[in-house]
Amino acid sequence: MNPDVRGYFRFTRKDRVEKSINTLIGLLEGIGIDGKVSSGEVSMLRMWLEDHADVAAQHPFNELVPAITGAIEDGVVDSEEHADLLWLCRRLQNPEFLSLVTADLQRLHAVVGGIAADGVISVEEMRGLSDWLQEHEHLKTCWPYDEIETLTTKVLSDGRIDAAEHQMLLDFFMEFLAVLDERTIERPLVLDEARQAMSALCAVAPEVSFDGKAFCFTGASSKFRRAEFEAVVSELGGQAQQNVTASLDYLVIGAEGNPCWAFACYGRKVEKAVALRRKGVRIVLVHENDFHDALMDAR
Template sequence: MLEHAPYRRYAGKAEIEKAINSLKGLIEGIAIDRLINAHELQFLHMWLDEHRRYSSKHPFNELFPVVESAITDGVLTNEEQADILWLCDQLLSERYFDSVTTDMQRLHAMIAGIASDGQISVEELRGLSKWLQKHEHLRRCWPYDEIDTLITSVLADKLIDPEEHALLMQFFGEFIAILDNRTVTMPPVAEGSTLTGLCAVCPDISFQGSVFCLTGASHRYSRKQLYSLIQELGGKTANGVSKKVQYLIVGAEGNPCWAFACYGRKVEQAVKLRKEGHTILIVHENDLHDAIADL
């Protein structure tokens, strides 16, 4: 094995691409007849075993939790297939490779560092703005555009008023979790020219007749348990996001290994629908628990 080490370092990116493409091929192959059996799922277990030695390294640290969660019950649903394929496509994109991943992790930590003392100054924002200008290859990777939008807005009058400081701390404060090895689970996003929280603030949740969908993992329940609880309260559940869904629940159990895949395919779909004018609330799991406790 030692004689292959130099080649492995040389062909690292090629090996990663091959591993991800092989996973995509397995998913597409075993699902091509729309029927998936236990023998076919075993091939996904074999893929996990083959790459397990890399499971703590990017991008396998993002793939492993998704694949393992999908097949743990011995069933691979259409939504689970789509989630895996979506993540594979994101990780194969050039913007997820090499320096981009490193720079994005640096950006997350920089934001946390700026907010760590509870005070954000004009000088800090100017310094961060200069850094963003030197790293424009991160544009369109969350949260580059959101931060750029916020800084431009706040620095327009060269002052930070109390309301702007509160908004900055609300945004930047989310990233302090990175320093504690936790995952950002309530990230803000830009909608048009407006910066808004991904998850609704103090949402009004009505269960009777409403359709709920869950993305991510819950820190209290399995997905089956959570869906059963919603149904007992008169709600309906869906495996995928569509115009029929009123609430997308974002699970609170984040993955601290993620570089910047803070949210996935379902949230991406919900944000798109929301921008198109469809009424769909993205709700943090903790708010769902609060709504249930208030009944």
């Protein structure tokens, strides 16, 4: 075998991928079995990363490698980071579900792009979209399903689409026409006045206050590290916490996306926040871009 492809070949077949992920799960379970992860045990994760360097850009390693790298960058893996890594590994263990989610999210992008393609969005199209969303509820918590579902529900609440709503939907949906070239959609644009009136799972233009409020961060960011996030929240009078609890006010979701990621951006913390929201807990999910807007307003 050509030595240039030998490293990648080790992980390309389904059984090899499964074995690699199972090995990582076992490693994570082993190093955390006493409830803490020592610096020596962190080195084992570094060895796993080194062993998979050749395939770091291939799925599912392109989700695992950034997550592990971020967790060990300070030389310590805390309990929340450990739980996040295990959660991600177990999600990626199920290739059938992974394939279904990835394919259906790609379909959703194309569905809303198709609706906006002629520049006119009708009530009938929105009702059809609502039916499609109900048939694909397994996509809940995977962006942009929840935001599209909220927009659809609001617009259909009175059975008609007025001029402002139509413009809002058109501006939102037209952004999805561009994803057919495999760009990652970070955040579709919506009219300012419409954004202020909307409340989605990932809230559109949310009101964010800092004094006495509790914040948690999840996902990947190209703008700041976790310690920097905690520092700026504290500087403005807020409290940064590592996990999602009923006392949390804001869960900030990182904007660093990848079109091949199904779970790494929106993982265990989002799942937990959604469950708490369904029980009536008031937790606002804030896109990182909106968080940065709030920072500028607060300074």
